Amino acid sequence: MDLTALEALVRARRDADPDQSYVARLRARGIRRIAQKVGEEAVETAIAAASGDRDGMVGEVADLIFHLAVLLDAHDLSFSQVMDELARREGVSGLDEKAARRS
Numbered sequence: 001m002d003l004t005a006l007e008a009l010v011r012a013r014r015d016a017d018p019d020q021s022y023v024a025r026l027r028a029r030g031i032r033r034i035a036q037k038v039g040e041e042a043v044e045t046a047i048a049a050a051s052g053d054r055d056g057m058v059g060e061v062a063d064l065i066f067h068l069a070v071l072l073d074a075h076d077l078s079f080s081q082v083m084d085e086l087a088r089r090e091g092v093s094g095l096d097e098k099a100a101r102r103s
């Protein structure tokens with residue numbers, strides 16, 4: 001599974017019956033609920049990382065990426081836009097970028 005396939009999967013399920021589909025149910029509950037789930041999965045990822053739970057991290061990061069896909073889809077955004085933003089940043093040190101923000 002790559003990010004493009006994940007996006008297609010989410011798009012295919014978003015208008016399904018909420019009784020039959022987690023994606024459709026989450027979508028029906030609205031942006032705030034989707035955003036809350038992203039926050040929860042991010043915290044669960046951080047907890048797994050902080051406790052050195054490498055296997056747990058794989059599952060939590062999967063949950064996080066899945067919920068990010070639902071969140072992006074709900075805003076008509078795509079992972080390719082995120083990747084374009086990362087490409088734009090390529091070659092600029094994070095430390096230099098941070099310093100430029102201060103000046």
Ligand SMILES: N=c1c2ncn([C@@H]3O[C@H](COP(=O)(O)OP(=O)(O)OP(=O)(O)O)[C@@H](O)[C@H]3O)c2ncn1[C@@H]1O[C@H](COP(=O)(O)O)[C@@H](O)[C@H]1O
Pocket residue numbers: 009013020021022023024062063066
């Ligand atoms: N990759 C996923 C995926 N990852 C996580 N989840 C669901 O995300 C939910 C949230 O996980 P939590 O640990 O927070 O569980 P929870 O406390 O029961 O959740 P809430 O009650 O708080 O919503 C669980 O129900 C997981 O099953 C996923 N649900 C679906 N997919 C993919 O989406 C496809 C379509 O799914 P449906 O829309 O359900 O058909 C599936 O075939 C999968 O490929």
